[in-house]
Amino acid sequence: MSNGVFAIVAFAFAVAFAAVSQLIPNEYFFTAAYTVLQFVILATAWNILGGYTGYVNFGSAAFFAIGAYSTVVLYNAFKAPLPVMIVAGTLVAGLAGLGLGYLTLRLRGVFFAIASLALSVVLFTFIVNWDFVGGARGAYVLQPREVPFGLPRYIHLLYIVMVLQAAVSLIVARTIEKSTIGRGLAAIRDDELAAECSGVPTLRLKIFSTMVSCALMGMAGTTFPYYLSFIEPSSAFSLTYAVNSIAMPLIGGMMSWVGPLIGALLLGSVQQLVQVMFSLGAWNLLIVGVLLVSFVTLAPNGIMGWVEAWRRRRGSR
């Protein structure tokens, strides 16, 4: 399927899905789905750098928080409209990714991972001490009383925004994956030196993929303050985001755009179930850990890798 066709299909599907699901009477569906979709975006975004390019980013939460706090700044300063906040948060996170990439991607492998973690800590400290966005106290970002498009509640709108953002992320990820850039990124992941000696401008491509990856993570965070109506540093920089955005692609499969989607839907839904049905929210990270260990030992290439191997076995029989 060509990129254009895929984009149209994905968007049409997203719109149809968002529209049909409005019929669901249970209000909680939207709250839960919002969180799952948030992870679809984060996992897809992480995979552009982590899966396609082979650079592990431990700082997902930082970029998510950049998106969220861009919204807080625009809310406190201008009460800017939501679309402006989404675009601004995405751009700021993308710029931060560009900076991180430029400063650290000359180093290989593990150094980048450590730098991404360090960035997270630095930003956390910065936000905690920045009074304008509420500092450690946190800040209220109130949902508007008027909900546009005749939707019953604001969460319905946020949910629709999230569905569309997820579609955008998947389209971006797939387009990159199928393009010449995607092939260059895969070459970098397999062997960076050989890639450079095959004419791939490795530094430029790495910075590009970091920027896109981080921008999408930021985008995922832009509506978060509205979702909670209140935001504080420890929720925006939560370990959950960093861990989940690594675990979900790992479990789903990192070689294509489908893996993170499957991983996020699966793990995200399981986490919601555990939280609601059994009131065991605190166990969520434990579940992620156990699943992660099982997958790394039993299916190191994730669900998609397992499916791929099964298909190949059947084909060769």
Next chain:
Amino acid sequence: MSNAILEVSGVIKRFGGFTALDGVDFVVQAGERVGLIGPNGSGKSTLVNCIAGTLRNEEGSIRFEGRDIHTYPAHRRIHLGLARSFQIPKPFGSMSVLDNLCVPLLYAAKGKGSRSVADEAHHILRQVGLDEKAHAMSGGLTQVDMRKLELARAMAAKPRLLISDEAMAGLSTSEVDDILELLMGLKAQGVAVIMIEHVMRAVMKFSERIAVLVAGRKIADGDPKTIVGNVEVVKAYLGE
């Protein structure tokens, strides 16, 4: 004016206190086949790395077709037409053999040649005898096939100078002949080749000229027959 494609002059490369290359001068004419030999640790691979851009030399200049390239990153040098193969094969393990060739074809050889990327890749694979394995995963190839793939990938960049870094180490006689034939064939396409090799039979058969590197210095450079008789060279290899 000379017809030199590569002019290396006064190149010095140090690793900490160790001087790996100590003022090396080295010239390759367009379309020439040059053998580069020397004992282990003499700086052959370091010289290749400096020419290809995977290492930066501290002093001296490297000119490719008259242009000083010693500040260029490796990927820019290969765009200009300077390709290399690696001593230890570095296949893109998650890709098929065919896709391995698509990387240089899409990046380094962009705009060179009229065939489609897939056709060109198959054409090169036929030349090296890997066409039947085009869709096999490159990570699972045998050593010989990996060497062939390594050369094929360098050829896919459409170079005017190809540096082959020990493509034949550990191969059998007939396999060496296969690869020799392949490298000889490049001459017909006007590609200059620098061959680094320990297999002397191959070097003697292949080279129009041989340069000898010992302890970071070039001690001899000339036609193969005189090189073999050169007292310094014999001393470097066999001792006194």
